[in-house]
Amino acid sequence: MFDIIFRNITQRKLRTGLTVFGIALGIFAVIVMGGMSEHFNQTFDRSISLTADKIRVFPEIGFGGGNLNESKAREVKRVPGVADAYGLLQAALDPESLGFFGGDVVIGVEPEKFPSLLKDTKLSEGRFLTVGDGYRTVLGSSVAREFNLKAGDEMQIKSKRMQRTSSITHARNFTVVGVMEYTGSFFDNGVLIPLNIAQKFYNRGDTVSFILAVPDPNVDAEDLSKRIELNVENIKTFSPEQLRKQIEQSLIVFTLITISAAVLAAIIGGLSVMNTMLMSVSERTKEFGLMKALGAQTRDILYMTMGEAAIMGVLGGICGIIGGGALVYYLNDFLASKGTVLFSVTPRLLVIALVFSILLGVLSGLYPAYRAAKMSPMEALRYE
């Protein structure tokens, strides 16, 4: 029966082509939007997994607004159950533009805390920062690619300082001593410099943006997080679980928006299949009547019409995946040169897109097929 299905599809080339194109557009949207959602999920997952064992300590009045004195790190460290605590200073690499997607970030960190902060992240070249390093930096892979920098090169970093009512921009060259391997996390967009240099360069005195507290082995991070809040004044903590929940909440909204747009596009594609199949069934009313007179069962007609719809769905799905995959590949390549990556076409996404396209074809073909199968052979044969 497959040969008849195939023949019916190929007999009406233009119509089949337009329908397949409709589905392909829908699946194209699924790949592009889904790819974006997948990339964000992966980045957050990898970033969290790198720092999942640590509790974040922020100033009480807000994430970025308040000042957190470095001495707070010592107070945090004194809380029973805390193995280590150290401050990080964070600032946008380009103070003039704060990009929404993956803006590069300067991170000031004490060099001896590197193993704790980056875990087993390896360098693709050079070395990590060591105690006593001055205006030296270790770059994330995306930053190095964006600015085409290697170990030994100089990198200019700007800082903006408020003085009375005006702001003055300072610029300073940092020597790149190392470049990290790709981690798929926020650290790819990181410019790591020694904490004391960062505090001086950004005129932040003894303050840090936040503190990371490392719990002792076998200590429950949730409990410890609460204990730190009780023992240290004017701070609030985010346990790994709280952080994960908060990020997941914002990711859900983002995922919903992207997936809704993709599903909408795909449904429009599905309607085009339904329209084509309804026209096709209507045109072939007499043919179906004849088949029934020849002894075709309802399931034969259903198989034939739904098979056509499903094949158009698969063809559209494959075209959409190839088109979407190609766009994502070239966009990623282009964006990588700008220091960011926006899409991840994962095997899971490919399977979802393909299954979705088949379902779309089959579901859109369901009603036309039902109409064809339920036709009275007598009426169908009389149909003109």
Added chain:
Amino acid sequence: MNDPIVSVRNLSKTYMQGKIPVHALRDVSFDVDKGEFLSIVGPSGSGKSTFLSMIGLLDKPTTGSVFIDGIEVTKATDSDAPRIRREKIGFVFQHFNLIPTLSALENVDLAMRFARVSKAKRRERAVELLTQMGLFDRMNHKPSELSGGEQQRVAIARAMANHPAIILADEPTGEVDTKTRDMIVELLHGLSENGQTILIVTHDTAVSARTKRIIRMLDGMIESDTKVEGY
């Protein structure tokens, strides 16, 4: 004496045209023996085609029964009807009703697909039938490439594909010229000589005159049932 291959008992069909009942068939009864070649004639609206639809399970009677090969087909459920149509009945239509995208061979093959006959056997049977119809050289042609007579011969081959108990032909010569008509009637006659039961509905007296039995219908009833002697 052999049992009849088709028995029609008190068959009636009433349609509602708005609120007005139209009696298309009124209490029709008769038997058809195996190998009979009979025609049903009568003016338009006399109930010939309605009657054919009842035997072919394309429509259900209001009352009465049809038996084919001893099976009461009028009691068949919707799920049984396709099997009975496949196994017992072969249709030949006025407009040939071949599928335009399929070749002659594939059109004949299609009838056997629904009967789940294996591909090799389907092909063998289709070639055999088309050769019998004198279409060996034309079997890979599509309907649009065949003459009316050739198309109707393909339709007859298709009707015979599943070895039906009876072939029901609805105005099979209605669309062809007289020469082709004669050839088709000869063909059907030859099949009946070989034991195939054939029932033709026709307007054409030249066709009915060459069948062995003529049932004349008028206003949904059998007006006369005549055996033609000496054919």
